Amino acid sequence: xxxxxxxxxxxxxxxxxxxxxxxxxxxxxxxxxxxxxxxxxxxxxxxxxxxxxxxxxxxxxxxxxxxxxxxxxxxxxxxxxxxxxxxxxxxxxxxxxxxxxxxxxxxxxxxxxxxxxxxxxxxxxxxxxxxxxxxxxxxxxxxxxxxxxxxxxxxxxxxx
Amino acid sequence: xxxxxxxxxxxxxxxxxxxxxxxxxxxxxxxxxxxxxxxxxxxxxxxxxxxxxxxxxxxxxxxxxxxxxxxxxxxxxxxxxxxxxxxxxxxxxxxxxxxxxxxxxxxxxxxxxxxxxxxxxxxxxxxxxxxxxxxxxxxxxxxxxxxxxxxxxxxxxxxxxxxxxxxxxxxxxxxxxxxxxxxxxxxxxxxxxxxxxxxxxxxxxxxxxxxxxxxxxxxxxxxxxxxxxxxxxxxxxxxxxxxxxxxxxxxxxxxxxxxxxxxxxxxxxxxxxxxxxxxxxxxxxxxxxxxxxxxxxxxxxxxxxxxxxxxxxxxxxxxxxxxxxxxxxxxxxxxxxxxxxxxxxxxxxxxxxxxxxxxxxxxxxxxxxxxxxxxxxxxxxxxxxxxxxxxxxxxxxxxxxxxxxx
Numbered sequence: 001x002x003x004x005x006x007x008x009x010x011x012x013x014x015x016x017x018x019x020x021x022x023x024x025x026x027x028x029x030x031x032x033x034x035x036x037x038x039x040x041x042x043x044x045x046x047x048x049x050x051x052x053x054x055x056x057x058x059x060x061x062x063x064x065x066x067x068x069x070x071x072x073x074x075x076x077x078x079x080x081x082x083x084x085x086x087x088x089x090x091x092x093x094x095x096x097x098x099x100x101x102x103x104x105x106x107x108x109x110x111x112x113x114x115x116x117x118x119x120x121x122x123x124x125x126x127x128x129x130x131x132x133x134x135x136x137x138x139x140x141x142x143x144x145x146x147x148x149x150x151x152x153x154x155x156x157x158x159x160x
Numbered sequence: 161x162x163x164x165x166x167x168x169x170x171x172x173x174x175x176x177x178x179x180x181x182x183x184x185x186x187x188x189x190x191x192x193x194x195x196x197x198x199x200x201x202x203x204x205x206x207x208x209x210x211x212x213x214x215x216x217x218x219x220x221x222x223x224x225x226x227x228x229x230x231x232x233x234x235x236x237x238x239x240x241x242x243x244x245x246x247x248x249x250x251x252x253x254x255x256x257x258x259x260x261x262x263x264x265x266x267x268x269x270x271x272x273x274x275x276x277x278x279x280x281x282x283x284x285x286x287x288x289x290x291x292x293x294x295x296x297x298x299x300x301x302x303x304x305x306x307x308x309x310x311x312x313x314x315x316x317x318x319x320x321x322x323x324x325x326x327x328x329x330x331x332x333x334x335x336x337x338x339x340x341x342x343x344x345x346x347x348x349x350x351x352x353x354x355x356x357x358x359x360x361x362x363x364x365x366x367x368x369x370x371x372x373x374x375x376x377x378x379x380x381x382x383x384x385x386x387x388x389x390x391x392x393x394x395x396x397x398x399x400x401x402x403x404x405x406x407x408x409x410x411x412x413x414x415x416x417x418x419x420x421x422x423x424x425x426x427x428x429x430x431x432x433x434x435x436x437x438x439x440x441x442x443x444x445x446x447x448x449x450x451x452x453x454x455x456x457x458x459x460x461x462x463x464x465x466x467x468x469x470x471x472x473x474x475x476x477x478x479x480x481x482x483x484x485x486x487x488x489x490x491x492x493x494x495x496x497x498x499x500x501x502x503x504x505x506x507x508x509x510x511x512x513x514x515x516x517x518x519x520x521x522x523x524x525x526x527x528x529x530x531x532x533x534x535x536x537x538x539x540x541x542x543x544x545x546x547x548x549x550x551x552x553x554x555x556x557x558x559x560x561x562x563x564x565x566x
Contacts (some may be wrong), residue, residue, distance in 0.1 A: 006308045024299065
């Protein structure tokens with residue numbers, strides 16, 4: 001990896017593959033990010049401009065943090081712990097649980113799933129306390145194994 | 161006095177021609193100068209009064225001060241010290257300054273005038289060069305870095321040239337050292353002043369209200385005024401533009417100052433556009449004093465030789481830094497555009513110029529104006545097609561000297 005400073009433009013990070021293909025990422029001073037790909041025999045590079053959010057998403061794909069994305073189900077794996085797969089699931093709550101708390105529903109005890117966050121009216125509540133009461137329109141973010149998540153969906157939240 | 165109408169003319173014409181230049185994928189600097197030429201003294205004469213001319217020129221002057229302030233802010237003292245960058249910068253200066261100086265001498269300018277012409281011809285347009293590197297997707301190539309650092313080196317040369325030029329304009333030979341000393345003293349004072357007060361200033365820049373902007377402009381105009389007053393006191397010139405440059409670089413070291421970068425850039429773009437307009441607007445073609453045929457000949461020679469100059473310096477730099485003549489020719493092509501700095505230089509000379517020192521000022525001015533307009537357009541073309549041009553040149557070279565590049 002080669003890092004070079006380009007005054008008035010930004011910072012360039014460049015990597016060359018053994019075949020001679022080059023990939024460069026340039027953080028422009030404007031805050032945007034340009035991605036260059038130059039194949040060894042190509043006359044012109046291919047360039048795209050990304051926003052910070054897009055770049056971050058692309059970055060997490062490249063680092064292998066996201067393996068499969070099925071609807072709102074994300075499986076996270078770790079480079080150092082190869083046998084660990086954690087499913088992160090996002091689902092809207094159903095009417096049947098509105099007004100009940102995480103403790104009331106005993107989500108952890110019954111299904112093994114942990115609620116790590118609640119998204120309420122566009123704001124996220126990370127690590128909600130067990131006495132937190134669900135409101136209509138909440139999205140819950142839960143982690144667990146695939147089977148546990150399925151159980152949680154069926155037993156606690158009901159079908160749909 | 162109502163400036164509203166005149167300001168409307170300035171802004172609307174700049175907007176229209178600026179937009180047109182963007183659609184045509186051209187540099188916008190010549191568009192604004194041409195807007196000024198069309199509507200000002202040498203064109204339709206739409207600006208209503210002398211007072212309006214002065215007013216617009218003054219607004220433009222703020223643009224120049226902000227430009228130099230911004231350049232000082234972005235100036236990277238650490239990076240430029242690298243030997244290969246210094247080599248590239250010096251080569252660029254020696255080759256291209258000499259071209260302008262010699263040609264100025266040949267067409268009958270005196271030493272001071274030739275010096276001014278050489279400065280205007282030497283210095284590339286950072287604005288055009290850098291935006292064309294990004295737009296033409298050249299950033300992945302190693303020569304992009306070389307070109308960008310060349311622009312940084314040219315900035316410091318510009319500062320030095322301005323100090324020398326303003327000192328020469330002090331009038332008498334004896335005043336030159338006084339003017340130089342006063343300028344240096346003021347620069348040292350600014351650097352020390354900002355460093356001393358940085359703990360006091362830094363929290364002011366963090367505020368969310370109007371105070372940070374007021375503070376910046378108070379500092380800029382405060383020190384510019386100080387330079388002006390010192391100049392009057394000592395009967396010499398101290399360039400407020402230089403003051404702005406060093407003030408910018410001093411403030412760059414103050415914590416939280418970078419938050420204001422966006423604000424400074426927007427003020428700079430607005431006033432600098434007015435500056436380009438005012439430059440075109442004030443210009444009067446004095447055909448009577450010029451011999452048209454000689455003028456065109458001199459202009460053509462200047463254009464051809466100065467473009468060649470950049471290719472020669474580029475070739476030397478490419479050979480030395482990248483081990484490739486073709487890469488060097490690309491460096492030459494990318495650095496061909498001239499623009500804002502040439503205009504700034506000539507404008508400052510015009511403002512403070514002592515006429516006894518500049519007998520051929522009309523010729524010089526006409527040359528630089530037409531030169532900058534042509535080279536900003538032709539230069540953008542060269543920068544855009546740098547690859548193809550350098551490839552063609554290599555084919556030509558290899559035909560001429562089949563042995564040289566195996």
